[in-house]
Amino acid sequence: MTSMQKWTTKHLTLCAVLTALALALSTLENLFPVTLLIPLPGVKLGLANIVTLFALYYLGTGSAFMILIARCLLGALFAGNASALLFSLLGGVLAMAIMALLRRCRKLSVYGVSIAGAAGHNIGQICAAMITLGNTMVLGYLPFLLLVSLFSGALTGFVVALLFRAMEHVKLSRT
Amino acid sequence: MTTKCSPPELRPKKLDILVAAVVLVLAVVVAVGFYGPKLGQSDHLTAVISVGEEVIERVDLATLKEDKLLTVEGECTLNVLLSNSGAEVILSDCPTQDCVHTGHISRAGQSIVCLPGQVVIHLEGASDEGAPDIVVG
């Protein structure tokens, strides 16, 4: 963990930029109407996981967690929708927890971590749906969402891998 | 910045496949757990036979190869004929004979009750469009 981080201006700025990026990705997701396939309001692909995953590797769990929370709160604020907060929080935190655990495994690449995170994201969203709707019928969507998460997870992993390859040439905040 | 973060492995590894497999298995497990019982329910007419408040036997009527005669020992003794099409009490040593008078039942939700014998034969399953939730009479 990175409990004793020094909060340099650079770090803070990076966190802020990543939060903004995550918010932008959350909005971008609305262009992919998963809800057409799975009629549950609030269910999303989880593209914002790109940021979570990147922040996890690059800044550590603590910062990644704060970016996640900020993204969820701000996102709900923009959408003006409290139940969306539950969806994104449960999905986001679960994805984050799983990825934080798995990234310590040296035998897993960013793809494996990402797929597990995407699956966690969808499980969290279904849990949120079960809580808000008060029934287990929505559980029937989980298998489809999990299949979707294989692809969205691989995609997220691919993007993050690209990002890190690009980062090799940029010395951003590593001081 | 002193993060202990190690840079990620950027190329897919063998264990990644395991993660994908676990997700896939989970999807299948949830699907089977969720849709499995419903399939069983909707496809098969099942006779549930209980004495008192205890279920003593469940017979899948859809897969019966031939008619089955069952002797049910409650407070009274009932001979129950089970077939693909339903159930019927053909003989009972109960005083009222209500169960025999009920005749043949064939649709999910219907039941034959022998009060003195404390025996209930209830049909479940077989999704029947427009089937009632309750029968009164």
Add this chain to the structure above:
Amino acid sequence: MMKKLLPLLLCLLLLTGCAPKPESLDIFAMDTYMSLVAVGDEAFDALQKSANIVNSLEQAMSRTIDSSDVAQLNATGSAALRYDTAVLLEEAIALSEATLGSFDVTIAPLVALWNISGDNPRVPAQEEIDALLPLVGSEHIHLSDGSASLDEGCAIDLGGIAKGFASDRIAQLYHESDLSGGFVSLGGNVYVHGENTDGEKWNVAIQHPEVSGGYACMLSLTDAFVVTSGGYQRFFTAEDGTVYQHILDPATGAPAASDLLSVSIILPYDADKLHGAMADAYSTALYVMGEAAACDFWAGQQNFDMVLVTRDGRVLYTPNLIDHFTEVEDSGYDYQVLTA
């Protein structure tokens, strides 16, 4: 690392236990088979309490439990009544008067004489019936302040109304509990509550009196009582082959020679009224009355709905039911809407 992941995912699956599932309870009580279903957060609780309600009503009103109010009253001619017994007995007298005696709890001596639902039914001689007929009539019951007395030789049987009353009490409990839906089926007495498991109104089928396993019609209802009476299920066949059904006519002391096969009464739930008991009593009374008198009775009151199945193959129902009523195609019946 995978070892850490799996328990986590399994725990998540366990979270699914929080949503309501239908709870059901089947019991033999009050001389019938009862089937109860409840859906909602307090379903389990509601069913346990329902079972308690049924048990305590049975303890108070059974004719065969010696310590019951009814057994005491019948044995000694007077008894102190439990609250529920007093309420129901008063209601029974009112319903008896409303139906001009077609429903009467003092029919008990004749029920015992015929014993049609019992172990040894028999056809009594007309003199035996005539001897007991003067004992029938609600004027023989005297209620006063939590106790009751009967005239010499009289007896009461709340069997024709106690199940309806039990459904009243359970309906009230369902309304006080956090339930999305449920139903109670107490031997011909049905109460449907809220939504069914598909989130729609409950589909209640009225049994076909002549075709076993068939339906006479379907009703789609919520928060309503449906009580059906008919002679087609409980009957006995005498040595000469005559079939005697179990509903006795208080006027003749013999099984009602009705031109109806079954009568169903439909009443909405009303917290201030005992509509379950009323539907129970009315279904018996109108069966005894027969088609013409039953239709006149409805036209005169119009405070309830009904479905009559006649012996000559017609199903008659009241106009309020039109939106809730579905005909059954292969029932072989002609369907007609009554007009007041």
